[in-house]
Amino acid sequence: MQTRREERDPEGVETDALLDALRAKFEGHVQSVEVVRDTGCVIARDGRKLYFMPSAVRLSGPGAKVEALRPGQPVTFDVSHTATGPRISRLWTGQAPSGSDAAE
Numbered sequence: 001m002q003t004r005r006e007e008r009d010p011e012g013v014e015t016d017a018l019l020d021a022l023r024a025k026f027e028g029h030v031q032s033v034e035v036v037r038d039t040g041c042v043i044a045r046d047g048r049k050l051y052f053m054p055s056a057v058r059l060s061g062p063g064a065k066v067e068a069l070r071p072g073q074p075v076t077f078d079v080s081h082t083a084t085g086p087r088i089s090r091l092w093t094g095q096a097p098s099g100s101d102a103a104e
Contacts, residue, residue, distance in 0.1 A: 026044070026076060026077055026078065026079065027044070027045050027074070027075070027076050027077075028042045028043050028044040028045050028050075028074075028075060028077070029042065029043055029071075029072055029073060029074050029075060030042055030069050030070060030071055030072065030073045030075055031043045031049065031071060032071060033054060033066065033069045033070075033071075035054055035066055035067060038053050038054055038055050039051065039052075039053065039054070040052045040053070040054050040057075040066075040069065040088075042075055042077060042088060042091075050077070050079065050086060050087070050088050051087060051088070052077075052087055052088035052089075052091065053087070054066040054069075056089075057088055057089060057090060057091055058089065058090040058091070059090075059091050059092075059093070060090070060091070060092045060093075061091075061092040061093035062093055063093055064091075064092075064093055068093075069091075069093075073093065074093075075091050075092060075093060076091075076092040077089075077090060077091050077092070078090040
C-alpha cells in the first residue's frame with residue numbers, strides 16, 4: 001500500500017512535490033498597499049508582481065485588515081483571472097490553512 005508521500009499522478013509526478021510547487025506560486029510578500037487609490041501589489045515567491053484591489057479582496061488570518069498590511073509582510077493568496085489579467089482574489093496574512101480555497 002502506498003503512503004501519501006508515495007502517491008503518483010498518471011505521469012509519474014509525486015503528488016506532494018506537485019502540490020508544493022503549486023503552493024510556492026501562491027506565497028509571497030506585500031510590496032505596497034494604497035487604500036486611498038484602492039490598489040495593492042504582492043511579489044510572489046517566483047518574482048511575479050500580482051495586483052489586487054483592497055476593496056475587492058477577501059482577507060483572512062491574524063490582523064486581517066487592509067490597513068494592517070505592511071510592505072514585506074508574508075502572505076498567501078488565491079488568484080482569479082480577469083479581462084485585464086490575473087488578480088489576487090483572496091489574501092491570508094502569513095500562511096493559508098491547509099486545504100483552503102477561495103470558495104470557502
